[in-house]
Amino acid sequence: MFRVARRVAKDRVISTVDPQARHGHKTAAHGYDGYKAHVAIDPDSEVITATAVTAGNTGDAASATDLLAQDLPAVDPPTPDVPTQDVAGDGGGPGDQASTEAGHQDTARGQAPLAVYGDAAYGAGVLLERLEAAGADILTKVQPPVAPGGRFPKDRFTIDLGAGTATCPADVTVPIRAAKAGGGTAAFAGACAGCPLAAQCTTAKTGRTISIGAYEDELTRARAAQQDPAWRAEYRATRPKVERKLGHLMRRRHGGRRARVRGQTKVGADFALLAAAVNLARFGVLGLTRVAGPAWAVAPS
Numbered sequence: 001m002f003r004v005a006r007r008v009a010k011d012r013v014i015s016t017v018d019p020q021a022r023h024g025h026k027t028a029a030h031g032y033d034g035y036k037a038h039v040a041i042d043p044d045s046e047v048i049t050a051t052a053v054t055a056g057n058t059g060d061a062a063s064a065t066d067l068l069a070q071d072l073p074a075v076d077p078p079t080p081d082v083p084t085q086d087v088a089g090d091g092g093g094p095g096d097q098a099s100t101e102a103g104h105q106d107t108a109r110g111q112a113p114l115a116v117y118g119d120a121a122y123g124a125g126v127l128l129e130r131l132e133a134a135g136a137d138i139l140t141k142v143q144p145p146v147a148p149g150g151r152f153p154k155d156r157f158t159i160d161l162g163a164g165t166a167t168c169p170a171d172v173t174v175p176i177r178a179a180k181a182g183g184g185t186a187a188f189a190g191a192c193a194g195c196p197l198a199a200q201c202t203t204a205k206t207g208r209t210i211s212i213g214a215y216e217d218e219l220t221r222a223r224a225a226q227q228d229p230a231w232r233a234e235y236r237a238t239r240p241k242v243e244r245k246l247g248h249l250m251r252r253r254h255g256g257r258r259a260r261v262r263g264q265t266k267v268g269a270d271f272a273l274l275a276a277a278v279n280l281a282r283f284g285v286l287g288l289t290r291v292a293g294p295a296w297a298v299a300p301s
Helices: 060-067 127-134 216-225 227-251 266-286
Strands: 021-027 031-041 047-055 102-104 113-119 137-140 158-160 166-167 173-175 184-187 207-210 288-290 296-298
Touching: 031 060, 031 227, 031 266, 047 266, 047 288, 060 127, 113 227, 127 137, 127 216, 137 216, 137 227, 166 207, 173 184, 266 288
Parallel strands: 031 102, 113 137
Antiparallel strands: 021 031, 031 047, 102 113, 158 166, 166 173, 184 207, 288 296
């Protein structure tokens, strides 16, 4: 017996004339068809430093590496193990590239490290891991864990990936069942039956079970850091600059809200051209002028 599936196929092609376009969602109630545009800006000068265009169903964090590729030095990928007599050089190291919506970098030579700002859409574990490996100051927001009905969220549990254990608010410790992709699950089934905190934790008959991701440590550290009032003040002072720049890109009728061409490559090139035009307008505001030789300088305030 065959039945029509009441769902949308993953990565479904939605257009015969533009097969790279996809369904996207800004919120659960607001959807769109086509592509998603991303920008990186220097928050000091408010100049767009990079752009990227992805399919509408692609997560924001997936474009982060491309946006900050010029800010973080690329490292050669690790080479396979070979006998020492067959090589006459140095080995490679793991690649460390990262990105987000806004960042400023004063790299090596004794200057401050790269600082990266981004909203919660960019607060993915894989990006946080790369930023930590690069020694960047992470000001990328991470969504706090939630639980239905106001019950204990996951951050009320103590997760020790090194020991492979998880401890609940009632101080019950259970082992973490590891998953192949990293992380795992922790089930408190036996301890929940007579627990006095069970009503505040779960309504499941089989007890509380929490899922632990492969980047749980990175997410936990990021959530702890963003509780600092100084972190919040710095984030709130910089994030509006990104939103203002997005407003500049979208404000005109033929701006960045609608694609004028078809295909991801052409849409990406068209969006980069729009960003260049916005940058030219910004240079005029900054009073950028030609000085001796090929150099440019900002007019003194």
